[in-house]
Amino acid sequence: MPDLAPLPTPLDEATEALRALLGDRLVTSGGDRRQHSHGEGLPDAGLPDMVAYPETTEEVAELARICTAHRIAMVPYGAGSSLEGQVAALNGGVSVDLTRMNRVLEVSPGSLDCHVQAGVTRMQLNAHLRDTGLFFPLDPGADATLGGMAATRASGTNAVGYGTMREVVLALTVVTPDGRIIRTGSRARKSATGYDLTRLYVGSEGTLGFITELRLRLVGQPEAVVSAVSQFPSLEAAVNTATMARQMDLRVVRLELLDEVQTDACIRYSKLEGMAPKPTLFVEFHGTPAAVREQAELFHELARDMGALSWDEAETPEARTALWTARHHAYEACIALVPGSRNMGTDACVPIEHLAACLIETQADVRDSGLTAPIVGHVGDGNFHLGILFDPEDKDQRARADALAERVSLRAIRYGGTCSGEHGVGLHKTRYLAAEHGEALEIMRALKAALDSLGLMNPGKLIPEREAPPTG
Amino acid sequence: MPDLAPLPTPLDEATEALRALLGDRLVTSGGDRRQHSHGEGLPDAGLPDMVAYPETTEEVAELARICTAHRIAMVPYGAGSSLEGQVAALNGGVSVDLTRMNRVLEVSPGSLDCHVQAGVTRMQLNAHLRDTGLFFPLDPGADATLGGMAATRASGTNAVGYGTMREVVLALTVVTPDGRIIRTGSRARKSATGYDLTRLYVGSEGTLGFITELRLRLVGQPEAVVSAVSQFPSLEAAVNTATMARQMDLRVVRLELLDEVQTDACIRYSKLEGMAPKPTLFVEFHGTPAAVREQAELFHELARDMGALSWDEAETPEARTALWTARHHAYEACIALVPGSRNMGTDACVPIEHLAACLIETQADVRDSGLTAPIVGHVGDGNFHLGILFDPEDKDQRARADALAERVSLRAIRYGGTCSGEHGVGLHKTRYLAAEHGEALEIMRALKAALDSLGLMNPGKLIPEREAPPTG
Numbered sequence: 043m044p045d046l047a048p049l050p051t052p053l054d055e056a057t058e059a060l061r062a063l064l065g066d067r068l069v070t071s072g073g074d075r076r077q078h079s080h081g082e083g084l085p086d087a088g089l090p091d092m093v094a095y096p097e098t099t100e101e102v103a104e105l106a107r108i109c110t111a112h113r114i115a116m117v118p119y120g121a122g123s124s125l126e127g128q129v130a131a132l133n134g135g136v137s138v139d140l141t142r143m144n145r146v147l148e149v150s151p152g153s154l155d156c157h158v159q160a161g162v163t164r165m166q167l168n169a170h171l172r173d174t175g176l177f178f179p180l181d182p183g184a185d186a187t188l189g190g191m192a193a194t195r196a197s198g199t200n201a202v203g204y205g206t207m208r209e210v211v212l213a214l215t216v217v218t219p220d221g222r223i224i225r226t227g228s229r230a231r232k233s234a235t236g237y238d239l240t241r242l243y244v245g246s247e248g249t250l251g252f253i254t255e256l257r258l259r260l261v262g263q264p265e266a267v268v269s270a271v272s273q274f275p276s277l278e279a280a281v282n283t284a285t286m287a288r289q290m291d292l293r294v295v296r297l298e299l300l301d302e303v304q305t306d307a308c309i310r311y312s313k314l315e316g317m318a319p320k321p322t323l324f325v326e327f328h329g330t331p332a333a334v335r336e337q338a339e340l341f342h343e344l345a346r347d348m349g350a351l352s353w354d355e356a357e358t359p360e361a362r363t364a365l366w367t368a369r370h371h372a373y374e375a376c377i378a379l380v381p382g383s384r385n386m387g388t389d390a391c392v393p394i395e396h397l398a399a400c401l402i403e404t405q406a407d408v409r410d411s412g413l414t415a416p417i418v419g420h421v422g423d424g425n426f427h428l429g430i431l432f433d434p435e436d437k438d439q440r441a442r443a444d445a446l447a448e449r450v451s452l453r454a455i456r457y458g459g460t461c462s463g464e465h466g467v468g469l470h471k472t473r474y475l476a477a478e479h480g481e482a483l484e485i486m487r488a489l490k491a492a493l494d495s496l497g498l499m500n501p502g503k504l505i506p507e508r509e510a511p512p513t514g
Numbered sequence: 515m516p517d518l519a520p521l522p523t524p525l526d527e528a529t530e531a532l533r534a535l536l537g538d539r540l541v542t543s544g545g546d547r548r549q550h551s552h553g554e555g556l557p558d559a560g561l562p563d564m565v566a567y568p569e570t571t572e573e574v575a576e577l578a579r580i581c582t583a584h585r586i587a588m589v590p591y592g593a594g595s596s597l598e599g600q601v602a603a604l605n606g607g608v609s610v611d612l613t614r615m616n617r618v619l620e621v622s623p624g625s626l627d628c629h630v631q632a633g634v635t636r637m638q639l640n641a642h643l644r645d646t647g648l649f650f651p652l653d654p655g656a657d658a659t660l661g662g663m664a665a666t667r668a669s670g671t672n673a674v675g676y677g678t679m680r681e682v683v684l685a686l687t688v689v690t691p692d693g694r695i696i697r698t699g700s701r702a703r704k705s706a707t708g709y710d711l712t713r714l715y716v717g718s719e720g721t722l723g724f725i726t727e728l729r730l731r732l733v734g735q736p737e738a739v740v741s742a743v744s745q746f747p748s749l750e751a752a753v754n755t756a757t758m759a760r761q762m763d764l765r766v767v768r769l770e771l772l773d774e775v776q777t778d779a780c781i782r783y784s785k786l787e788g789m790a791p792k793p794t795l796f797v798e799f800h801g802t803p804a805a806v807r808e809q810a811e812l813f814h815e816l817a818r819d820m821g822a823l824s825w826d827e828a829e830t831p832e833a834r835t836a837l838w839t840a841r842h843h844a845y846e847a848c849i850a851l852v853p854g855s856r857n858m859g860t861d862a863c864v865p866i867e868h869l870a871a872c873l874i875e876t877q878a879d880v881r882d883s884g885l886t887a888p889i890v891g892h893v894g895d896g897n898f899h900l901g902i903l904f905d906p907e908d909k910d911q912r913a914r915a916d917a918l919a920e921r922v923s924l925r926a927i928r929y930g931g932t933c934s935g936e937h938g939v940g941l942h943k944t945r946y947l948a949a950e951h952g953e954a955l956e957i958m959r960a961l962k963a964a965l966d967s968l969g970l971m972n973p974g975k976l977i978p979e980r981e982a983p984p985t986g
Contacts, residue, residue, distance in 0.1 A: 078682035090964055146720075152867025153896075154761065172890060195706040206704050208713070209681065224954040230676050230863040231895040234667040234717055235939050235950055236976060237958045241680070241713035264765035290628065291734035329765070330812070331804035340802070391702040395624025423703040445940070460705035478707055482696040485965065486709045492964035494956065511941050 051133075053091060053369040056112035060094060060136070063104050067095040067142070078117075078137035081124040082184070084386060085434070086129035086469060088502075090117060090137035099215055099223055099254040106252065107221030107475045109136060109498060114215035116219070117500050118248040121163060121192030124386055126468025128194060128247050140189055146170045154260045155212055155229060160189025160253050167258075170422060176260040179204035179295075182464065183370050189253045194466035195245030199369065199503025202260060202288075202422030203328065206464065207244055208357070215255035216243050219494045223406045230255055242489070247466050248492045249499040264328035267367055268338040269296075269356040272345045273320045277301055277405065278349060280321040281398040283348040287325075288394055290344070292337055296326040297422030298369055304376065304416035304429075311375030312368035323421075324369050326362075372418045376429040380414055383431040386443045389464030389471075390426040390454030400457055404428060404450055413439065425463035452477060472506040525563060525606075528584035532566060534759040535576055539567040539614070550609035554598040556858060557906070558790040558941060560602035560974075562589060562609035569614045571687055571695055572724070574580045578724065579693030581608060581702025581970060588859035589972050590693070590720040592636060592662030597859055598940025600666060600719050604974035612661055615726060618642045626732045627684055627701060632725050639730075648732040651676035652766075654936065655842050661725045666938035669718030671841065673681070674760075674894030675767025675800065676733060678936065683716050687727035691966045701729055706827040714961070719938055722965045736800035740810040741768075741828040741837055744817045745792045749773055749877065755820040756893040759797075762816070762867055763808055768798040768839055769894030773877070776848065776888030776901070783847030785962075790825060795893075796841050847900040853885055855903040858915045861943075862926030863897040863935030873931055874899060876922055877966040883918045886913065897935035924949060944978040 043429065048057075059381035060068045067074075079087040093112075096102045100267060109116050115135030122129055128163045131137050141158035145169060150156065151174050158167060165185045167178050182191060182198035190196075192214065197206035213227035216239075233282070243253055274280035284297050284484045299321070306319035325341060327334040342353050356362040366376075377385050392400050401417065408415045419426030430446055432439040451461035461474040475483055486505055490497075522530075532540045538904035541547075542564045551559040563586075568574045582589050587607030594601055603609050615631035618639060622628065623646050630639060637652045637657045654663060654670035662668075664686065669678035676682065685699035688711075698711035715725055756769050772780060778791035797813060799806040814825050828834040840847075849857050862878070864872050873889065880887045880900070891898030902918055904911040923933035923946045932947040947955055958977055962969075 084674055102791050104880040150865065150867060152532075152757070152761065155865065195704075197704055197706075197708075201704060205681075206711065207706070209677075218957070221951055222956075224957055225952060226957075229865040229930035230897075230926075230932040230935060231866075232667075232669055232673060232680070232863060232897065232935050234669075234861075234934045234946060235932050236717070236955075237716055237722075238667075238680065238710075238713045239954055239957055241710045243962075245708070245710055249783075250709075263759070276698035284750065285624070288735070289624065291736075294653065329805070332808045335800070336802050336804045353637075389706075391704060393622065393627065395622060411979045421743075425702075425704065426649050432599065455700075458701035460702040460707050462699045462706045463702060463704050464706050471707065475658035475708060480695055480697060481755055482698055482711055483708075484694075485690070485696055485698075488964045489714075490710055490962065491958045500754055 052112040053114060056108055056114045057092060060105060063101065063108065064094055064096065069093045077387055078119050078139060079130060081122050081127065083125035083157070084127065084470060085216055086127050086130060086351050090451050091133035091134045093137045093139055093358055095139050095142045099217060102138065102217045102252050102254050103223050105138065106217050106219055110220045110496065111497065112456055113496060114500050116250050119183060122182035122309065123186045123470060124190060124341040125465045126470045128466060129471060134405065138235060138252065138255070141187060147255070149174060151176060153229065155257055156256065156260055157257050160187055161187050163187050164191065171260065175263055176226065177263050178258060179261050180207065180210060186399045188256050188258065190195055192244050192253050192256055193247050195464070197464045197512045199296045199298055199420060201420060202297050203293070208241060210259045211240055211244050211256055212259055212481045213257035214240055214243055214253050215251040220252060221495065230320030240267040245466070247468065247504045249504045250413050250489060250499060266331040266334045267326065267328055267336045267362065268442060269362045270338060271354050271365060272323045272350045273316070273318060273352045275320065277321045277327065277401055277469050278398050279349045280323050281401055281421060283345050285394045285397055287341055287344060288422055291425045292341055293329070294330045294341070295323050296324065297427065298324040299417070299419035299421040300372065303414065303418040304372055304418050306374040307416055308368050308372060311378050312371055314368055316354065324365060346360055373429065373492065376416050379416070380431045382433065384434045385463065386430040386432060386447055388428040388430070388450040389425070389462040389465045390450050390459060390461035391423060392454050392457040394424045395411065396457040397421060397424050398509060400453060403453060407449050411442050413442055413446065415446065423463065424459065467504045469503060472504065475506050516708060524584040525586060525669045528569055528580055528586045529564060529868050531563070531580045532577060534578065536566055536568065537572065545575045545741050545746060550591055551602060553594050553599065553601045555597035555941060556599065556600060558599050560604040561606065562603035564607045564845050565609045565611055567614045571689060574610065574689045574724050575693045575695050577610065578689050578691055581785050582968065585968060587970050590665065590724050592633065592659030594634060594751055595656035595658045596662060596666055597937045598942045600938060600940040600975060602941060610724065613659060615860065616868065619727070621646060621706050623648060623893055625701065626730055626799050627731055630660055630725065631727055631731050633658050633659050636663065643732065647735055649735050651733050652682060652731060660730065662729055664716050664725050665719050667936070669936045671768045671892060671982050672770050673892060674764070678858055678895045679716055682731045683712055683728055683729055685729035686712055686715055686717050687942060689724040689726055689808065690762045691723055691968065693973050717938070719940065719976045722971060725773040726862040738806045739796045739798065739834065740826060741807045741834045742796045742810060743837060744797070744825045745790060745791070745823045746833060747792065747821055747823060747943060749873055751821045752795050753873055753893060755817050755822065756795060757866045757869055758816055758936060759813055760894055764908060765801070766813070766894055767797065767799050767800045770796040770891070771893040772844065773889040773893040773897065775886065776844055776890050779851050779888055780844055783850050784843055786840055793933065796837060812925065827854055845901065847860040848888050848903065849970045852903045854905065856906045858869070858902040858919055859937065860899070860900040860902070860919050860922040863895060863920050864926050864929040864931035866896045869893060872925060875925060879921050881920055883914050886919065886947040895935065896931065939973060939976045944976065947978050
């Protein structure tokens with residue numbers, strides 16, 4: 043009787059070809075797969091069938107050709123710090139971990155730019171740059187990979203001064219789903235030659251191809267820095283100070299709000315002294331000594347006029363680090379408010395004239411929800427996060443958290459803003475995209491179909507399923 | 515015998531439908547058609563069959579539906595100031611003149627933004643804003659429409675300080691070739707929700723659809739302004755001063771170079787006093803009084819260290835206006851050097867570390883060509899224009915001008931830059947796109963096919979014909 047072994051599946055064949063390409067850098071064991079099934083944030087997971095660790099753009103291209111030939115899904119993976127489920131392998135397939143592509147390929151102080159592989163993290167890059175007088179200015183909190191930051195169009199606390207990944211990426215190396223290697227953009231600071239492919243891949247969340255290398259703008263380390271903390275009697279006074287500073291064109295490079303609940307959490311978690319549980323602004327100015335002194339004084343004067351209770355400048359680098367460390371631990375401080383809880387983040391961003399109203403309405407929603415949900419905000423950009431705490435075992439709490447998050451997202455859209463200023467869409471924000479983009483969503487679908495016709499790149503992310511068949 | 519009148523052509527049918535839509539705002543007479551057959555720059559023209567003057571986004575959408583139904587080409591037309599042949603109707607069809615869509619729809623000082631129809635010009639917008647304390651900062655020289663500036667990703671003298679149209683456009687209303695109306699982006703300063711359609715249409719030169727409305731960032735009128743002119747013994751000294759200022763992160767908002775030939779032309783044309791025909795930098799700082807004073811002094815010190823021959827600050831608004839008027843008349847001053855000549859512009863933009871070498875090699879090319887070709891540069895961005903003067907009746911001169919322009923464009927690409935920093939591709943720069951973008955050009959072709967499958971939007975522009983059949 044002949045040996046009736048089952049025919050190899052496409053997955054088997056792809057696995058064999060990928061193993062021939064990568065050797066033991068293709069891993070099919072449970073530990074690596076589970077670790078690559080989710081990012082931060084909500085616990086929704088998608089288990090990949092395997093994890094690949096390519097080391098070069100060429101290896102990624104060959105991997106893509108193999109996966110396309112066998113119709114295997116590909117999910118790019120960086121530091122795993124994304125918050126919206128971007129890295130979950132919903133259809134299985136290969137999680138492509140780019141963290142071994144971690145070489146800084148070139149730094150050009152003369153043109154203020156650098157060339158890095160996608161797996162370099164922002165802290166690694168800044169450590170590398172320490173002696174050059176330059177730094178990479180974006181700071182999303184997490185030590186994300188630069189490829190991941192580009193893919194999610196990340197920004198963070200410095201964006202009001204230095205822009206987002208949209209602004210600081212000059213050029214990309216991209217591997218298409220079928221394994222072609224393309225270079226978008228150039229090292230020129232500006233260009234008017236053709237469709238802006240760089241900006242198309244920035245924010246595409248791995249749904250159009252792999253970002254494998256980046257050319258990034260750098261900036262000079264500022265000669266002088268002034269940081270300060272100012273506390274206010276009301277959220278409105280704090281927010282109005284921030285928005286007026288923007289309207290006056292004060293050149294803040296960070297302008298962060300903590301509401302009274304979040305300030306209280308940070309005081310406890312980071313043992314901050316001399317602060318009250320009141321709405322608080324953290325600000326920072328970079329520049330030449332006279333310029334930052336003038337800007338800080340103008341801001342201080344404005345804050346005083348708006349009724350600020352305090353103004354404390356962090357004079358030394360150590361004091362500044364302590365200040366910003368407390369700000370960066372806001373997430374952990376928030377969780378610590380309700381031990382055992384999980385944190386559902388929102389990411390609304392609105393035109394700054396509507397920020398105060400939007401935040402006050404949001405605080406009323408929080409009260410109505412009966413949940414604890416502190417607010418931190420990159421208020422210079424009109425962006426704020428609610429950290430909605432809920433007990434993951436309690437269905438009612440989860441439902442109230444979902445309802446609160448939905449109200450915040452839809453309100454931002456009604457105010458002419460966006461449901462996500464910086465975290466991206468991933469899995470969890472797709473439900474708001476029709477409200478936010480309307481008919482433009484059909485253009486996004488056309489782009490996806492044009493550049494990933496087989497739908498193999500990070501399936502199930504960014505673009506929602508159609509609710510009804512297309513009518514056009 | 516029956517009347518054998520010829521059947522109406524698709525063009526006849528489209529004309530009839532468009533006339534029903536627009537009445538006497540559809541013009542088929544020769545004068546309007548000739549006026550809409552070309553922009554500025556080289557004299558290549560494409561005569562449209564008719565010129566339409568819609569007044570609303572809805573009219574543009576209906577026009578697009580009609581043209582698509584009858585397979586008629588559509589060419590958006592603004593002020594007609596583009597330099598690369600963008601508005602020539604190469605396949606005939608309808609030139610869609612958007613200048614009657616010239617309403618400022620909203621100005622929001624609280625969020626520092628405004629909403630305009632595409633036919634509003636930048637000077638019209640700034641006149642409208644005069645009493646608000648705000649201004650629209652981009653200045654390409656010509657009084658272009660804002661829709662046209664977005665379509666060509668324009669920038670100009672202020673880009674080093676305020677960015678290009680890529681940075682200042684928040685959101686767009688776009689009419690697709692088949693007449694759908696979509697809204698890209700939002701009023702939020704940053705967003706991470708989906709593909710960046712705004713940046714895709716910015717710079718698309720009318721090849722993907724019509725930009726009919728724009729939401730634009732505005733900035734506060736600076737409290738203090740310092741402008742200055744500094745002359746140098748050599749081009750190298752002037753350029754090195756400019757690039758070092760950028761490397762030192764001095765916050766210039768304009769940083770313009772004129773080489774000795776262009777300075778000489780401007781002295782004669784604008785009757786400038788106290789200037790020698792030497793390489794010259796024009797600089798400007800915006801901000802608070804102490805900040806601009808400090809920046810100007812740092813720049814002055816740097817210029818002196820680099821051997822500057824002079825440093826003259828324009829203290830009054832009148833003196834500043836005279837200065838910048840002279841700079842803006844550089845094009846006319848250049849033409850006046852050789853009466854009867856035409857000006858072929860180049861638009862190279864390179865990483866600033868290579869700018870000095872690139873300019874010195876370019877001047878050597880100019881000498882070798884035997885032509886007169888002054889240089890003006892937005893050197894803060896690494897962008898410069900050669901104004902190559904040639905006699906349009908002299909085939910040999912034209913050939914030498916073409917060869918010189920090609921050397922400049924290809925050199926910029928070799929230095930990691932672009933053949934067009936701000937004028938766009940249009941008709942004349944398509945020949946360099948394969949060298950600049952390589953395989954990425956195939957992605958651009960895929961986008962064009964996805965969003966304009968019938969090829970009706972501004973045919974023959976931006977994307978070059980394939981040289982050989984695709985192999986993939």
